[in-house]
Amino acid sequence: MLKDGIKNSVWYVLAEGIKIYFSNIDKFFIYMLFPVFGQMIGITLAFSLSLGFADKIVAKTDNPLHALLLVLLLAIPGLLIFMKAFWDYMVAYISLNSMTEGAINTGKVYDIPSHKEVATRRAFQYVLFLLLVGVLTSIATSIFFIIPGFVLWIYFILIFQVFTFEPELSIPDIFKKSFVLIKGNWLRTFILLAVLIFFSIFIITEGFSVVFDYLNLTDKICALFNFISYQIPLDFTNKVLVYLKYPIITPDMISKWIFMSILSFIVCGLTLPIRSICWTLWYKSLKDKKFEANTRPKRTKRQSLRKEEE
Numbered sequence: 001m002l003k004d005g006i007k008n009s010v011w012y013v014l015a016e017g018i019k020i021y022f023s024n025i026d027k028f029f030i031y032m033l034f035p036v037f038g039q040m041i042g043i044t045l046a047f048s049l050s051l052g053f054a055d056k057i058v059a060k061t062d063n064p065l066h067a068l069l070l071v072l073l074l075a076i077p078g079l080l081i082f083m084k085a086f087w088d089y090m091v092a093y094i095s096l097n098s099m100t101e102g103a104i105n106t107g108k109v110y111d112i113p114s115h116k117e118v119a120t121r122r123a124f125q126y127v128l129f130l131l132l133v134g135v136l137t138s139i140a141t142s143i144f145f146i147i148p149g150f151v152l153w154i155y156f157i158l159i160f161q162v163f164t165f166e167p168e169l170s171i172p173d174i175f176k177k178s179f180v181l182i183k184g185n186w187l188r189t190f191i192l193l194a195v196l197i198f199f200s201i202f203i204i205t206e207g208f209s210v211v212f213d214y215l216n217l218t219d220k221i222c223a224l225f226n227f228i229s230y231q232i233p234l235d236f237t238n239k240v241l242v243y244l245k246y247p248i249i250t251p252d253m254i255s256k257w258i259f260m261s262i263l264s265f266i267v268c269g270l271t272l273p274i275r276s277i278c279w280t281l282w283y284k285s286l287k288d289k290k291f292e293a294n295t296r297p298k299r300t301k302r303q304s305l306r307k308e309e310e
Contacts, residue, residue: 008285010192017278020100024109028096028273031112035092036269038085040262046078089269090130094119096276097164103277104284118164129163129171154189155179160276161283181286189282196278200271205264222255229254 021028050071061067098115102108119126136156140149158178162169169177182189212218229251238248 008289010188010195010282013192013278013281013285014195016281017274020103020277021274023107024099024103027109027112028099029270032092032270032272035085035089036266039082039089039269040265042078042080042082042085044078045081046075049078050075089272090126091116091119092272093160093276094126094164096273097161097280099273100277100280101165104281122167125171126163129159129174132171133159151186154186154193155182157189157193158182158279158283158286161280164280165283181283181290185286192278192282196275200274201264201268204271205260205267208263208267209260218256218259222252222259225255225258226251228258 053074054071057070058064058067061070095112095115095118098118099109099112102110102115137153139145140153142149156175156178158181159174162174162177162181166174166177209218212221232251232254234249234251241248
């Protein structure tokens with residue numbers, strides 16, 4: 001009984017998740033490189049080509065419509081790279097769950113293409129599933145629903161695991177199954193989420209930031225984004241801030257914010273495997289717990305009274 005309780009604990013899941021992640025860290029790291037950096041390369045290429053040549057195209061083209069079409073054509077290669085990387089990143093939400101199951105059963109991760117097929121062979125259903133997730137996320141993050149939206153988000157946090165391991169379920173049933181699994185375990189699930197975000201995103205991001213500061217690289221890297229930050233009109237905003245007696249916003253502050261946002265995105269993407277591993281372990285733990293509760297024979301009232309008398 002004590003052993004089962006330990007396996008159903010948040011800390012056991014974290015320990016097992018870390019063990020699986022670091023024993024296969026090379027495979028997980030290589031697998032996430034293109035989905036993460038491909039998105040950045042695609043966006044950078046699209047904007048650099050379209051904005052970099054926009055003035056020259058406009059100067060040499062009499063027709064504004066033709067100029068716009070040429071600018072858009074320049075952005076297409078970057079957008080295609082971004083779309084491919086973004087799709088691979090979404091597929092990773094499913095394939096990493098399958099990899100975790102393989103690591104649990106065999107102790108190692110291999111045959112990655114077969115794990116990808118868990119999502120790609122149900123591509124149409126998965127796209128509909130992602131669209132619904134996107135719509136619900138937009139509603140949940142609006143100012144009117146942010147508190148109830150956060151509560152429901154915890155209840156639905158295992159939907160990607162349910163999609164992976166229970167392919168027979170419809171999309172509404174996937175959300176229902178996640179809700180049933182989390183019911184009665186909301187607080188523990190929230191603790192697991194908080195710990196994962198704190199250590200896999202915040203701590204690592206801040207750690208890299210400290211290293212960059214120590215090596216005097218932060219200012220040099222932030223300077224790369226000055227061409228964006230110095231184009232943003234801040235006069236009116238700063239006048240309002242001065243009137244309200246708040247610190248003003250400077251272009252250097254915006255450049256640093258851009259740098260930290262990109263760094264957080266990279267860290268968040270590359271550490272997706274450890275979060276997926278832990279959520280898969282949590283899904284299996286809660287599912288086993290629910291199954292045991294449903295199959296355990298229930299005592300009658302007379303049996304309970306007799307047990308108390310003994």
